[in-house]
Amino acid sequence: MLTREIFNSNSHRWFVFGRDPEKPNKIIDTNQYMVATANNALLMDPGGIELFAAMLASVVREVPVDQITHLFASHQDPDIISSLGLWDKALPNATLHAPWLWEGFIRHFGMQQISYSAIDDDGGQLEIDGVTLQFIPAHYLHASGNHHVYDPEAKILMSGDVGAALDHDEAPLEINDFDEHVKKMTYFHQRWMPSNKAKNEWIERVSQLEIEQMCPQHGRIFKGDQVKRFLDWFSDLDVGIVGNP
Amino acid sequence: MNNANHQTFVKAAIVAGELHQAMMVAHKLTITAANAKVLSIKAGSAAAGFGALTQHIDELAHNVIDISKSVNRAAVASSKASSEAERTKIALTQFSRAKQRATDAPFVDSFLKAYNDTQQTLKSLQTDYQRELKRLQGELEQIAGDLRGANVLATMSRVEATLVSHEHASALRDIADNVATAADTINHHIKQSQLCLAS
Numbered sequence: 085m086l087t088r089e090i091f092n093s094n095s096h097r098w099f100v101f102g103r104d105p106e107k108p109n110k111i112i113d114t115n116q117y118m119v120a121t122a123n124n125a126l127l128m129d130p131g132g133i134e135l136f137a138a139m140l141a142s143v144v145r146e147v148p149v150d151q152i153t154h155l156f157a158s159h160q161d162p163d164i165i166s167s168l169g170l171w172d173k174a175l176p177n178a179t180l181h182a183p184w185l186w187e188g189f190i191r192h193f194g195m196q197q198i199s200y201s202a203i204d205d206d207g208g209q210l211e212i213d214g215v216t217l218q219f220i221p222a223h224y225l226h227a228s229g230n231h232h233v234y235d236p237e238a239k240i241l242m243s244g245d246v247g248a249a250l251d252h253d254e255a256p257l258e259i260n261d262f263d264e265h266v267k268k269m270t271y272f273h274q275r276w277m278p279s280n281k282a283k284n285e286w287i288e289r290v291s292q293l294e295i296e297q298m299c300p301q302h303g304r305i306f307k308g309d310q311v312k313r314f315l316d317w318f319s320d321l322d323v324g325i326v327g328n329p
Numbered sequence: 330m331n332n333a334n335h336q337t338f339v340k341a342a343i344v345a346g347e348l349h350q351a352m353m354v355a356h357k358l359t360i361t362a363a364n365a366k367v368l369s370i371k372a373g374s375a376a377a378g379f380g381a382l383t384q385h386i387d388e389l390a391h392n393v394i395d396i397s398k399s400v401n402r403a404a405v406a407s408s409k410a411s412s413e414a415e416r417t418k419i420a421l422t423q424f425s426r427a428k429q430r431a432t433d434a435p436f437v438d439s440f441l442k443a444y445n446d447t448q449q450t451l452k453s454l455q456t457d458y459q460r461e462l463k464r465l466q467g468e469l470e471q472i473a474g475d476l477r478g479a480n481v482l483a484t485m486s487r488v489e490a491t492l493v494s495h496e497h498a499s500a501l502r503d504i505a506d507n508v509a510t511a512a513d514t515i516n517h518h519i520k521q522s523q524l525c526l527a528s
């Protein structure tokens with residue numbers, strides 16, 4: 085599985101994991117993210133059961149597993165968090181941060197050791213070894229309870245399914261041609277995102293943030309100008325349409 | 330029924346289902362016993378022997394119900410423990426896969442404790458469900474033993490039925506037949522359970 089460090093400062097590092105060549109066919113490719121601070125780490129949208137072994141192997145290249153004290157699930161989907169029952173056996177002291185709305189559902193993946201820290205509808209923040217991370221509400225994008233993670237120091241927004249693209253399995257992490265990339269995002273956003281109102285509120289909210297990298301759970305990372313271009317494109321897009329892929 | 334390839338938790342669930350069926354039949358048997366009692370009173374002194382038998386039929390039915398409940402609890406407990414064991418096995422497989430893929434990773438040793446703990450958990454879950462399975466088998470044998478008495482009861486009921494007046498004899502014979510059929514049905518479910526566990 086590919087691992088890339090996408091940010092590095094004195095206080096913390098960001099990693100993206102993905103493009104696992106051993107991933108079984110027919111399961112959607114996902115990007116997993118991790119913030120490693122001095123003595124702890126936060127694993128964001130750690131992925132599905134099928135990916136667990138590859139993820140665990142990749143993570144222990146960067147940090148000892150007992151330093152993973154925090155998990156984050158943007159929402160309840162299986163590609164986001166169905167590996168929870170396995171992480172539960174690997175991480176006896178971790179806390180899962182996830183929307184309050186999904187607690188009763190996410191627990192179905194099995195959690196006996198990990199504790200659930202419910203994120204309010206308004207979002208919240210998490211401080212790990214002096215690094216502050218913000219939970220940004222993204223409800224109905226696409227799940228009815230949904231948050232993203234913003235790091236004001238790294239200027240990174242982990243944007244869950246927003247900005248996702250249905251790309252081939254060996255696609256690079258960077259977007260070389262924005263117009264080409266749009267073709268891979270249109271159907272996904274129209275079909276999976278249910279509400280124009282929610283979409284516009286989210287655009288309004290994240291437009292206030294300084295973002296150098298926007299990191300979706302599927303597809304490629306938006307950098308610099310591409311973030312603004314994405315927001316403009318998304319703003320013009322009508323969502324909640326069945327249509328054809 | 331071919332259960333040879335079923336996991337323990339599936340087998341235990343099948344046994345729980347069989348026992349549930351057996352219990353339903355036993356419930357009906359308690360009603361048969363109550364009817365028999367009324368009839369034997371109507372039939373007068375000639376049916377005194379039959380009346381005494383109804384008491385035994387009722388006891389047998391209640392025994393089957395009680396043990397069925399207990400077997401059901403054991404079946405559910407072992408099904409639960411063995412399905413948890415299966416899930417734990419999946420975790421162990423995933424851990425060893427991760428280990429193979431991370432042989433050169435600097436912190437590969439950091440999840441060995443979790444790996445060992447999970448192995449321990451698996452062992453204790455396996456002990457749990459094996460203990461419950463033993464209990465299950467013991468109790469199934471107990472019901473099977475009780476049912477051998479049921480056939481004797483049915484035969485005796487038939488004999489007693491011949492002693493009463495013609496007017497009541499056929500009703501009492503029907504009851505004796507009911508007892509025999511119920512015993513056979515319950516027996517069938519017990520046998521199926523025992524076969525399922527032995528496969």
Ligand SMILES: [Fe+2]
Binds near residue numbers: 159161164245
């Ligand atoms: Fe999703």
Ligand SMILES: [Fe+2]
Binds near residue numbers: 161164245
């Ligand atoms: Fe997703």
